[in-house]
Amino acid sequence: MSVEKMDxxxxxxxxxxxxxxxxxxxxxxxxxxxxQAKGQYMYDENGQRYLDCINNVAHVGHSHPDVVKAGAQQMELLNTNSRFLHDNLVLYAQRLQATLPNKLSVCYFVNSGSEANDLALRLVRQYRGHKDIITLENAYHGHVSSLIDISPYKFHQLSDAEQNQSVHVAPSPDVYRGKYRANHPDPATAYADDVKGIIDKAHEKGGKIAAFIAESLQSCGGQVIPPVGYFQQVAKHVRKAGGLFIADEVQVGFGRVGSKFWAFQLQGEDFVPDIVTMGKPIGNGHPMSCVVTTKEVAEAFMTSGMEYFNTFGGNPVSCAIGLAVLDVIEKEDLQGNALRVGGYLTNLLEKQKEKHALVGDIRGCGLFVGMELVRDRLKLTPATAEAQEVIYKLKEQHILLSADGPHRNVLKFKPPMCFSTEDADLVVEKIDHILTEIEAALGLKSSNLLSVENDSGKRKLPTDENGHQSQNGSVHSRGSGQRAHEQTKQSKRLRS
Amino acid sequence: MSVEKMDxxxxxxxxxxxxxxxxxxxxxxxxxxxxQAKGQYMYDENGQRYLDCINNVAHVGHSHPDVVKAGAQQMELLNTNSRFLHDNLVLYAQRLQATLPNKLSVCYFVNSGSEANDLALRLVRQYRGHKDIITLENAYHGHVSSLIDISPYKFHQLSDAEQNQSVHVAPSPDVYRGKYRANHPDPATAYADDVKGIIDKAHEKGGKIAAFIAESLQSCGGQVIPPVGYFQQVAKHVRKAGGLFIADEVQVGFGRVGSKFWAFQLQGEDFVPDIVTMGKPIGNGHPMSCVVTTKEVAEAFMTSGMEYFNTFGGNPVSCAIGLAVLDVIEKEDLQGNALRVGGYLTNLLEKQKEKHALVGDIRGCGLFVGMELVRDRLKLTPATAEAQEVIYKLKEQHILLSADGPHRNVLKFKPPMCFSTEDADLVVEKIDHILTEIEAALGLKSSNLLSVENDSGKRKLPTDENGHQSQNGSVHSRGSGQRAHEQTKQSKRLRS
Known part of the structure; x- marks a missing residue:
């Protein structure tokens, strides 16, 4: 291809x-x-096509013509900073606000998810002068200094890891592998109570809680879906301590979860964070991001006396691109597509779980789906090498998938939102073959089938909101928050 | 204009x-x-044209067609992350490297000057495990948490400012208003010795110096031009303590200073920083930035075991835009234009200094020029309100200028690099009228003329490298580093 400039x-x-x-x-x-790339396909220098199952940044599809056009047209006209008035800035802020609960009304436009989360930390620390932050095990919130401190996923990589004294790590609300699992009568409350315990301990040491921060669904942490009700209870404890709740939607926002526009909304309509941070998909690859908060938090930040100016943040080109992304999501019903294709993909993967001993758990919402591989379904021994083998073999067959989570054994699906049922068929068919080969080579199947049966024996299958039998007990929310809530309550009941 | 969407x-x-x-x-x-904007002009909703003297981000001119085209074409093809191989990334890195001393060979692409400076801090702190940072009075290095700590310009704005224990503030090497002035026999050594003193004190308290960071020319700090030889001596002291030298070129890089591509090069060819950070002009408004360092520093960073990935950093669109910006600088000889028009502007402003008592100092390199207003040339009483008045009156006449520095009394010129001598004539003519009016209203002129005369009497005018009499004694470097060095030595001699 002529677009290659050197070998x-x-x-x-x-x-x-x-x-x-x-x-x-x-x-x-x-x-x-x-x-080159288009939609959910990427092309190498020889014109070979790859199916892209991982680029959640290219949210509305790679090089979407509407987004490209909006960016190019605005670049021709004007690209300057937000010290001048410009319609794109306020129109985009207004449009974004309309997707959120009313009280989240004030936007700060910045350049990356990292800048957004760093600013969120500054907002919460200014709010009441509190400094302590509670973060989740395996969390990743960004690459700037302040965020490494609150990202166990990162700081545990350091040989001389030294945890910041004002940072507290709460257990990941992972009902598959975490402290409280699906067989626990009320994991949401149990995990939230742990946060309460952390607050009490911090208070004993003279700490003051500025905020609890969590991705609405943990991504690098292993596609973890917190049990419904967890955020509400955590927010109650944190606010009682004078702190705020930051929902990090950098990976999972903008309709990806299908049933809702924002992943925090899966917890139910009774939950509203104090701050929402956004990033990756917001500009379909253009560097931009946003922090949205309440009037009270914004006013408290202003009273510090320190100006906040971001050179590139909220420039007319970024905002034009942001508006085009929202238009495409709506026009092409990509949130609906995420719901439908995500549901379809999850069902296919559930069938793989029935068939392959290596598959421990399938969990997902919309086009954010994790497939956790284990060597033993009772011990949950991570099948890390096997996950890597799946990834590499898929690549040979021109499908891009990746593995993540603390054990790097969770295959993660977060494709462009135009992903189709045919794409889902293709990737799952390939995975099926690869798992069959791996299991045959390892002689794993027979020894593990027993565990599978034991495991299955303990669980009854819940039905989804349409009365169809669902293949898993994890929180796969296909309907409204309320339905998701009911479904989870049902899952908990059925699992216990 | 139809581009307005609401009133x-x-x-x-x-x-x-x-x-x-x-x-x-x-x-x-x-x-x-x-x-809308084009070149050095911006247009409001009524089509009124403004002459832009301040937007150093729109480096090669607002909405430059070559830059727009490069961005649009690449957006159409592909915009993805740097986990895939792409020619634009490596071509741009190679091209950037060619503008720098050889040992600065490894690039990290990020999204803003703030991300660049934060990463620089991470690099230096990892290098030998040292933590302490020495920064300059009035410095501004960015808006993320770690940078507020090293930006006295910002943290002094906080009502409850509490200086980070590992951050040390050295005097700004300002030979006009600073601790050691033009009449000092060797301000470069004196300011560098202060840094040495800070290192010694830090060592006494058990601190270990990770780095000294400075803008190559202070921008928000008041267009301060450090005396030649200062960086060399500071680097010697800092390296002896195991630390590194970070040159922050976010505001002043990419040919703006005229005689050199990078402002740190004004110190002479014997000076090479360990890290250079870049931002604002790099993408002509597109959010991008870069950290360049040595192989040794990059390798030390890798041995930490922590990966560094930046979602948007170094994407093919940013790199295409970065390449186009470098092409335009070269094709249109914008560095040469900065040298010529900057020199012309500085001479015009020097004439204003002869004429107006309110003008205390003119200092600049290329198209980075400061005009400091004072109420009294001996006491250097900042003429803050007067500077504001100039700015506001210029705006009424459709010229955009701003004031900065710790006293907000330095009029700062940092226009798009296509700024012309006609533009310089226009803005200086307007300033002349405004200063005349202000001085008449304040009755300042007569009382201050005495100070002016005293001041002039003490100084003899140095000649520039072409033998022409220069109008100021500040470091206005028109030639090579060596010439700048000689000129400064001469200035020092003549001033003392």
Missing amino acids: KKKTLDLRKKHIGPSCKIFFSHDPIKIV | KKKTLDLRKKHIGPSCKIFFSHDPIKIV
Whole structure:
């Protein structure tokens, strides 16, 4: 293809010479050179097509023409900072606000999810002068200094990890592998009570809680879906301590979860965070992000006397692109597509779970789905190497998938939102073959089937909101928050 | 103009409702709505043209067609993350590297000057495990938490400012208003010795120096130009303590200083920082930035075991835009233009200093020029209100200028690099009229003329490298680093 400017070896050599080595490249022993992309497909320098199951940044599809056009047209006219009045800034803020609960009405536009979460920390620390932050186990909130401190996913990688004294780590509300599991009578309350315990301990040491921060659904942490009611109870405890609730929607916002526009809304309409941070999908790849908060929090921040100015944040081009992304989501009903195709994909994966001993859990909402591989369904021994093998074999067959979670054994699906049922069929068919091969080679199947049966024996299958039998007990919310809530209560009942 | 989508009042109302109030708008009692811009001109909703003397982000001119085209074409093809190989990333890194000393060979692409400086802090702190940072008085390095700590310009705004224990503030090397002035025999050594003193004190308290960070020329700090030789001596002291030197070029890089591509190069060819951070002009408004460092620092960062990945950083669109910006600088000889027009502007402003008692100092390099207003040339009483008046009156005449520095009395010129001598004539003519009016109203002129004369009597005018008499004794470097060095030595001699 003419869009290639040098051969792959030369690209790789120059990269080794001039690009910081701390950024891992996909498939580092044989990396992919991508020169073009459209929708949910990427193309390498030889024109080979790859099905993209992982790029949640290219939210409305790679190089969507409407988004490209909006960006190009605005670039031609004007791109300047927000110290001047501009309609795009306020129109976009208004439009974004309309997707959120009323009280979340004030926007700060910044350039990355990291800048958004860092600003959120500044907002909560200014609010009442409290400093302590409660974060979740395996959480990842960004790459700037302040966020490494609140990202166990990152700071545990450090050889000389030293946890910041004002940061407290609560258990991940993971009902599959976490402290309280599906067989617990009320994991939401149990996990929230742990947060309460952390607050009490912090108070004993003289700490004051500024905020609890969590991704509405943990992404790098292993596609973890918190039990419904957890956020409400945590918010109650945190607010009682004078703190605020930050919902990090950087990975999962903008309709990805299908039944709702924001993932925190899966917890029910009675839950409203004090701050929502956004990023990745917001500009379909254009660097932009946003913090939305309440008037009270914004006013408290202003009383600090310190100005907040962001050179690029909220520029007319970013806002034009942001508006185009919202238009496409609506026009192409991508949230609806996420709900439908996500449901379809989850069902296919559930069938894989019935068939393959290596599949421990399927959990997801819309087009945010995790498939956790284990060597033993009772001990939950992570099948890390097997997950890597799936990823590599899929790549050979031109499908891009990745594995994450603390044990790197969760296959994660977060494709562009135009992903189709045919795409789902294709990737699951390939996974089926690969798992069959791996299991045959390992002789795993027979020994694990017993565990599978034991496991199945303990669970009864809940029905979804349409009365169809669902294949899993995890929180796969297909309907409204209320339905999700009922479904989860039902799951809990059936699992216990 | 059709590009306006609502009337100005409505824009302002929506902004009040939905945009964080901590961002000050220009001319807040009567803000400007800009809908279009081209080159060094901006246009409001009524088609009124404004001459832009301040937007150093629109480096090669607002909405430059080559930059727009490069961005639009790449957006159409592909915009994805740097975990895939892409030619734009490595070509841009290679091209950027070619503008720098050889040992600065490894790039990290990020999204804003703030992300760049934060990453620089992470690099230096990882390098030897040292934590202490030495920063300059009035410095501004960005808006994320870690940078507020090292930005006295910001943290002094806080009512409850509490200086981080590992941050040390050195005197600003300001030879006009600072601790050691033009009449000091060797201000470079004196200011560097102060840094040495800070290191010694930090060591006494058990601190270990990770880095010294400075803008190559202080911008928000008041367009301060450090005496030549200062950085070399500071670097020697800091490296002896195991620390690194970070040159922050976010405001002043990419040819703005005229005689050099990077402002740190004004110190002479014997000075090479360990890390250079870049931002604002790099993408002509597109959110991007970069950290460049040595192989040794990059390798030390990798040994921490922590990956560094930046979702948007170094994407193919940003890199295409970055390449186009470099092309335009070269093709249109904008660095040469900065040298020529900057010199012309500085000479015009020097004439204003001869004429107006309110003008205390003119200092600049290329198209980065400061005009400091004082009520008394001996006491250097800042003429803050007068500076504001100049700014506001210029705005009435459709010229955009701003005032900065710790006393907000330095008129700062940092226009798009296509600024012309006609533009310089226009703005200086207007300033002349405004200063005449202000001085007449205040009756300042006669009383201050005495100070002016005293001041002039003490100074002899140095000649520039072409033998022409220069109008100021400040470091206005028109030639090579060596020439700048000689000129400064000469200035020092003549001033003392």
